[in-house]
């Protein structure tokens with residue numbers, strides 16, 4: 001129970017990687033704030049783990065700040081993410097702004113609101129679920145690639161500023177994980193390229209990986225738990241790929 005007495009905020013915790021992280025951190029003793037805009041699913045996860053659902057749309061930046069007033073948060077797992085596929089010269093401005101709000105501005109506001117409490121208690125952990133797209137570009141994903149690169153930078157700044165107050169900040173950068181988002185994207189890519197989601201999964205998504213399997217969300221959650229543990233006290237400012245060897249090629 002390494003996180004007994006600590007409060008963890010997990011964004012996008014109603015599904016996929018976020019839900020796995022919420023379960024894992026609760027197992028380690030944390031009281032988990034299950035933040036999501038999917039009311040029903042967030043309540044279900046919160047009820048399963050004895051946590052608290054926080055229903056917020058991260059695109060509503062004022063609501064994000066309001067939701068955090070009075071919360072003492074020790075661990076932030078900045079996980080919520082969305083995708084929009086379009087070539088850059090056709091990319092709708094509104095979608096670019098929405099993705100950047102959800103994936104960059106909201107995490108910035110959450111960090112800004114929670115850091116003073118962590119500094120006062122002299123302990124805090126940030127884990128940002130970025131992506132291999134936080135270090136490499138991709139076609140049709142201008143907003144996602146820009147947002148993930150931005151969060152990698154935000155994390156390094158938190159690591160440098162937080163060090164003297166016991167706050168660490170790290171990124172986990174997965175390739176493809178077995179979640180609803182992955183299957184939805186496989187379907188969308190299949191529609192664009194006139195093929196099947198299975199072919200997109202095997203030939204495109206896993207094409208560049210050495211281990212040609214989707215990563216289990218629990219594997220990401222275990223790494224989050226490690227980064228929040230005493231064993232990772234000096235691990236800060238890093239980005240850890242969980243990519244089946246994708247970046248090695």
Ligand SMILES: NC(=O)c1ccc[n+]([C@@H]2O[C@H](COP(=O)([O-])OP(=O)(O)OC[C@H]3O[C@@H](n4cnc5c(N)ncnc54)[C@H](O)[C@@H]3O)[C@@H](O)[C@H]2O)c1
Pocket residue numbers: 011012013014015016017018035036037038056057058059079080081082102129130131132173174175176177178179180181182
């Ligand atoms: N699945 C993958 O293969 C993969 C790979 C690399 C990185 N990632 C990253 O991991 C993170 C989680 O992905 P996932 O696959 O578990 O996704 P998912 O779609 O299964 O879950 C995302 C969760 O975020 C919530 N969410 C979305 N927009 C929100 C908003 N505006 N406000 C509040 N909540 C919102 C959704 O309701 C959902 O519960 C994302 O940041 C994603 O970019 C995923």
